[in-house]
Amino acid sequence: MRKIVLTLLALAAPLPAAAHVVAAPDTARAGSYAAVAFRVGHACSAGDVTLKVRIEIPPGVVSARPQPKPGWTYEIEREAGADPKAAPSAVTFTGRLPDEAFDDFPLLMKLPTAADTLVFPVIQTCEKGESQWAEVPSTGAPGEKLSRPAATLRLIPADAASAGHKH
Numbered sequence: 001m002r003k004i005v006l007t008l009l010a011l012a013a014p015l016p017a018a019a020h021v022v023a024a025p026d027t028a029r030a031g032s033y034a035a036v037a038f039r040v041g042h043a044c045s046a047g048d049v050t051l052k053v054r055i056e057i058p059p060g061v062v063s064a065r066p067q068p069k070p071g072w073t074y075e076i077e078r079e080a081g082a083d084p085k086a087a088p089s090a091v092t093f094t095g096r097l098p099d100e101a102f103d104d105f106p107l108l109m110k111l112p113t114a115a116d117t118l119v120f121p122v123i124q125t126c127e128k129g130e131s132q133w134a135e136v137p138s139t140g141a142p143g144e145k146l147s148r149p150a151a152t153l154r155l156i157p158a159d160a161a162s163a164g165h166k167h
């Protein structure tokens with residue numbers, strides 16, 4: 001009996017931040033080519049099914065290429081007239097992901113050289129609803145709790161990344 005009660009309490013607990021839409025990894029070296037996956041931890045609501053994941057690419061990312069995924073198609077959006085070699089403004093994956101499962105949606109990106117935190121709004125479309133992962137923490141309150149935070153990627157300066165290896 002006791003075991004059952006504990007299980008129910010665990011289900012009622014709030015979802016950890018890792019269950020949102022997050023960048024994995026969430027740090028990368030500034031100016032590098034980095035493969036970063038956008039990890040979808042759950043559907044828009046309990047029992048729903050994710051059908052589309054639209055990742056908006058922030059300015060400063062020089063290129064962004066989706067990794068094809070079995071069972072999913074992708075669509076690349078570019079500004080009208082933009083150089084086809086330039087980074088897209090958004091990449092949308094379309095497929096099916098049930099609520100109880102998670103999945104990764106990877107992009108290979110050429111990152112800006114300035115160390116900064118990049119913000120990637122992600123629009124998740126499900127059978128029964130939509131979640132806009134687009135909230136950005138205010139600069140004064142980095143630990144602020146948001147209900148639908150955008151995915152963020154912290155860029156580490158190229159020199160700091162090698163600072164741990166001095167001779």
Ligand SMILES: [Cu+2]
Nearest residue numbers: 015019020021
């Ligand atoms: Cu979540």
